[in-house]
Amino acid sequence: MTEPAPTTVNVDDVPEEEYLEGEHWGHAYKVLTPSIPRAGHLGVNMTRLPPGRTACPFHYHQKEDEVFFILSGRGWLRYGEQLSELRPGDCVSCPAGTGKAHQIANPFDEDLVYLAIGPNDDHEVCVYPDSNKVMVRSLKRVGYFEKVSYMDGEPDQPKIFELIEEQKR
Numbered sequence: 001m002t003e004p005a006p007t008t009v010n011v012d013d014v015p016e017e018e019y020l021e022g023e024h025w026g027h028a029y030k031v032l033t034p035s036i037p038r039a040g041h042l043g044v045n046m047t048r049l050p051p052g053r054t055a056c057p058f059h060y061h062q063k064e065d066e067v068f069f070i071l072s073g074r075g076w077l078r079y080g081e082q083l084s085e086l087r088p089g090d091c092v093s094c095p096a097g098t099g100k101a102h103q104i105a106n107p108f109d110e111d112l113v114y115l116a117i118g119p120n121d122d123h124e125v126c127v128y129p130d131s132n133k134v135m136v137r138s139l140k141r142v143g144y145f146e147k148v149s150y151m152d153g154e155p156d157q158p159k160i161f162e163l164i165e166e167q168k169r
Contacts, residue, residue, distance in 0.1 A: 011030060066096075
């Protein structure tokens with residue numbers, strides 16, 4: 001048997017990482033495209049969603065399209081105002097920039113396993129309408145925005161004029 005190419009992995013050889021929080025949040029996943037962050041833009045994770053859990057809050061992306069392909073088990077998709085049951089073979093497309101949020105949950109007694117496919121854009125902005133949070137990946141922050149006027153917090157005299165005067169000295 002020949003060695004696989006350095007960009008090839010077998011799902012059985014990939015360690016599973018688990019993130020669980022409380023009784024209803026969290027999942028386990030395997031990164032199936034470990035070479036992508038260095039050499040490409042598209043990633044694939046195999047996600048295992050245990051019974052009674054959802055992987056993440058209801059959210060939508062500004063830049064990243066996402067696709068989910070159901071491998072085994074059953075679940076429910078919340079997409080905008082619509083709820084629909086998921087089963088093996090279903091492929092869910094969640095285009096970016098639409099303002100339509102999505103979330104997958106597993107209310108059943110067996111694991112739901114699916115592929116999560118999408119880019120990992122360094123400049124992604126993700127919005128969580130149920131909690132009014134916003135994630136700005138380039139700032140490495142999730143938080144709440146407060147609406148202010150454009151000039152709020154700016155000094156009467158812009159700092160550039162002070163810097164120009166210092167430069168002249």
